[in-house]
Amino acid sequence: MNASSQESVFVSTAKVFMTAYYVAKNNKPFTDFESLIDLQHAHSAVLGRVLHSKTVCVDIIEHVSSKMKKELLKKIIETKSKITVLxxxxxxxxHKSTLIVFLKDYVDGDMELIAFPLDLVELDSMSAAHIKEQIMGCLLKNGFTV
Known part of the structure; x- marks a missing residue:
């Protein structure tokens, strides 16, 4: 594959990723992804021949969000920022009890508070001690220290 061909594939893939980002950012249903791809094709946008299904949209969003979460956690941990755990x-x-663990933080001293889901934890018991243990385990698993 020559350089211009590689560049063309990169540009079309980037357009597909931007479309998936639009779906996630605007809380659109994943089924809108295929319609948006069709709309872009109708307007002569070159998006390649693959990566056009709603399943791919889910995979792209999961991939990008996991990378964003890792970067955000890295920044929070490096700056030793104070966090709020919800x-x-x-x-x-x-019918198994689960705990959704959220973090809140001011990243980079920005005035806007960022809140995001950190993890989903299954609970074997509803006791306070077990819940505390699971939350601490979740934080440790995600790079925090005691």
Missing amino acids: ADESTSVG
């Missing part, structure tokens, strides 16, 4: 209990489809 937890919300829910029940899974299998």
Whole structure:
């Protein structure tokens, strides 16, 4: 594959990624992704022949969000920023208790507070000691220290 061909593939893939980003950023259903790709094709945009399904959209969003989360956590840990940990209990489809762990932080001293889901933790017990243990394990697993 020559350099101009590689550049063309990169540009078309970037357009597909930007479309997936639009879907995620605007809280659109994943099914909109395929319609947006079709719309761009109708307006002569070159988006290649692959990466056009809603399944691919989900994969792209998961990939990008996991990278963004890693970078955000890295920055929070490096700056030793103070964090707020929020937890919300829910029940899974299998009737197992789960805990959604959220973090809140001012990253880079920005005035805007960032809140994001850190992890989903299954609970074997609803005791305070077990919940504390699971939250601490979740934080440790994500790079924080005691």
